[in-house]
Amino acid sequence: MPAGFYTIPVSNINRETKDAVSITFDVPSLMAHEFSYAAGQYLTLSLMINGDEVRRSYSMCSSPVTGEKITIAVKQVEGGKMSNYLNTSLKVGDVLDIMPPMGKFILNPKPSSSNHYFMFGGGSGITPLLSIIKTALKEEPNSHCYLVYANRNEESVIFKEQIDALAAAHINFKVIYSHDNPRGQWVGHRGFLTKEKVSEIVRQELGLSYLTAYYYTCGPGVMMDVVVQGLKTIGIQEENINTEYFTAKIKEETLPSENKGDSNYSDEVIERSIMVEVFGQQKEITVKPTDTILIATQKAGMDPPYSCTVGVCTTCRAKLKSGRASMDEREGLSDSEIDDGYILTCQAHPLSDDVDLVFE
Numbered sequence: 001m002p003a004g005f006y007t008i009p010v011s012n013i014n015r016e017t018k019d020a021v022s023i024t025f026d027v028p029s030l031m032a033h034e035f036s037y038a039a040g041q042y043l044t045l046s047l048m049i050n051g052d053e054v055r056r057s058y059s060m061c062s063s064p065v066t067g068e069k070i071t072i073a074v075k076q077v078e079g080g081k082m083s084n085y086l087n088t089s090l091k092v093g094d095v096l097d098i099m100p101p102m103g104k105f106i107l108n109p110k111p112s113s114s115n116h117y118f119m120f121g122g123g124s125g126i127t128p129l130l131s132i133i134k135t136a137l138k139e140e141p142n143s144h145c146y147l148v149y150a151n152r153n154e155e156s157v158i159f160k161e162q163i164d165a166l167a168a169a170h171i172n173f174k175v176i177y178s179h180d181n182p183r184g185q186w187v188g189h190r191g192f193l194t195k196e197k198v199s200e201i202v203r204q205e206l207g208l209s210y211l212t213a214y215y216y217t218c219g220p221g222v223m224m225d226v227v228v229q230g231l232k233t234i235g236i237q238e239e240n241i242n243t244e245y246f247t248a249k250i251k252e253e254t255l256p257s258e259n260k261g262d263s264n265y266s267d268e269v270i271e272r273s274i275m276v277e278v279f280g281q282q283k284e285i286t287v288k289p290t291d292t293i294l295i296a297t298q299k300a301g302m303d304p305p306y307s308c309t310v311g312v313c314t315t316c317r318a319k320l321k322s323g324r325a326s327m328d329e330r331e332g333l334s335d336s337e338i339d340d341g342y343i344l345t346c347q348a349h350p351l352s353d354d355v356d357l358v359f360e
Contacts, residue, residue, distance in 0.1 A: 002046050002053070003279055003303040005097040006031055011069060013092055016158045019076040020124060021087050022061060024069045025098070037064050037101035038108065039135035040128040040216075040244070043072055044099040044307040044315050049081050056082040057307040057315065059127040059218075059244070060101070061159065063134035065109075073158060075124035099305065102315060104334075105218070105244035107132045109139035116209050117143060118202060120193070120227045122150045122219025126158050128244055129218055137170050145170075146205055150178040150193055150223060154186070176201065193223055198230025211235060218244040245312050245331050269326065274355035276318075278302045287350050293318070293325070293357070294345040304345065304359050311347040316359070318345050323355030 001007060011026035027035045042059040062068040076087040105128055107117075117136055121129045126149060133145050151157050157177065167175045178189035189197070202210050215236060217227045224243055231241055269289045276285050276297050285300040287293055294316050297304045307315040311329030320341040327347040330338065343357070 001097050004305050005044075005046055005099050006034065007095050008035075008098045009095045010090060010092055012071075013090060016073065017156055019087070019156075020073060020158050021090075022071050022073045022159075023086065023090065024062075024071040025096075027070055034100045035070060037070070038103075038106040039063055039065075039131040040106040041101040041103035041131075042128070042313065043070070043101060044305075044313070045082065045086075046097040046099070047082060047085060049085055052081075054081045055307045055309075057102075057313040059103070059105075059131070061127045061130045063131050063138065065135050065138050073124060073127045075158070099307075099315070102313075103128075103244075104314070105216070105242055107135055109135055111139055111141075113140050114142040115140065115144075116146070116206055116213035118146045118148075118206065118210075118213050118215050120148045120150070120198070120215070120217040120219070120223070122223040123156070124158060125217075125219030125224075125244070126163075127218075129216060130159055130163070132216060133166065133173065137166065137173055141172075144172045145174075147173075147175045148178060148189075148193070148198075148201060149175060150180065150219065152181050153179050153183050155183075174205070176205075193226055193230075195226050195230030195233060198227050199234045202231070203234065212240075214240055214242070216242045216244075221245055269349045269351070272350045272353055272355065274323070274350050274353075274357070276300075276302065276304075277358040278304045279359070289349070292328075292346055293343075293348045293350065297345065306346055309346045311344050314344065316345045317342055318348075318357045318359045319343075321356040321358065323353075323357075324351040325349060325355060325357075326351055 008025045008027055012024035014022045016022050042057045044055055044057045046055050058072040058074055061073050062071040074083050074086045077083045119129045136143055136145050163175055167173050179186055180192055206213055215231055217224050271288050273284055273286050276283055285296050287296040294306055305315050307313045312332050314332040325343050325348045327344055329347045332344055333342055
């Protein structure tokens with residue numbers, strides 16, 4: 001079992017749509033503390049498939065305040081090793097190696113609050129949003145939740161029965177379905193979301209409250225970009241917009257340093273020796289220009305935490321104690337985290353000879 005993982009049995013598997021299942025875990029009471037979580041967080045699973053270790057992260061659709069067992073949803077992806085296995089081969093009673101919950105796409109409910117939460121989900125992006133909705137409805141009875149949920153058609157809507165039941169039971173929750181390619185006599189929103197549609201729906205539903213509402217979006221990257229653009233065009237501040245990307249956007253970042261004039265510093269990615277600490281074990285490793293810091297750490301015989309390897313999930317996050325590094329992708333990190341010295345090691349390359357970092 002990889003370092004940082006726990007072996008957890010599967011207690012239930014439910015077919016949600018033809019290409020998506022929900023998987024419920026029976027976390028032993030002795031591990032309850034390690035697996036306490038906030039609404040919106042995810043689990044990292046590790047599986048040996050055809051002799052190779054595969055790690056993937058999946059958001060929880062269960063709520064930490066409703067008495068549910070921890071549950072994730074997995075949509076089958078063409079060519080996806082993990083998603084195909086979980087959809088076609090996993091059985092109740094099987095055990096999986098799982099890392100405790102992580103993630104910053106969360107809701108910290110306050111019972112006395114009276115907020116407006118507006119959510120945009122697409123496909124399997126409903127998973128963390130459902131956790132947040134259930135938690136807000138339970139813990140903040142004076143708050144209001146709105147969900148715009150985009151899918152191809154009605155047959156591809158994950159958790160439709162559960163969502164409709166929540167809307168029927170709570171006057172302070174409204175769901176709006178949007179279908180790209182609806183079938184039959186569909187009378188709801190049609191076509192892909194546009195930034196104009198996003199801004200129109202928000203202002204129509206919230207009135208003057210739209211400027212102080214909190215927004216959450218999770219789904220395909222293109223849809224999320226449209227949502228964020230639509231919100232910003234009507235004056236929504238960035239700090240009120242929460243995003244959870246399942247796939248990466250390509251950017252480039254270099255961490256700031258006061259030592260840029262030193263001969264040990266450059267913007268060139270070359271072979272360098274750096275210090276790395278993983279679970280209390282410290283080691284000097286060599287990072288080749290063709291490797292990321294994560295890959296080099298693994299080649300050095302260490303077992304660092306990681307999952308998606310595309311710069312989104314932040315499982316491989318580490319903090320620089322000294323030195324500089326560049327990142328091919330930083331979508332999972334906020335500007336403040338980068339300013340504080342955090343890097344995503346699956347995307348990072350050392351730019352100085354004094355890099356010293358610790359996986360957190």
